[in-house]
Amino acid sequence: MTPRRKNLLFWAVIVIIAHIVRAIFDNWFFTIIALLITVYALFKVLKFDGSLRYRK
Secondary structure (H helix, E strand, C coil), X not given: CCHHHHHHHHHHHHHHHHHHHHXXXXXXXXXXXXXXXXXXXXXXXXXXXXXXXXXX
């Protein structure tokens, strides 16, 4: 398994777990936490992939 695939799989599992916990507790606090985890995971995946490189 390539490092890119491992990274994608890891963050996908983290996001799925966060949204399952949000669905179980179903209040505003867990909704905000799940959204923050989703945004952070997207940022990490894009950064790992090289899509967030700064260009001059």
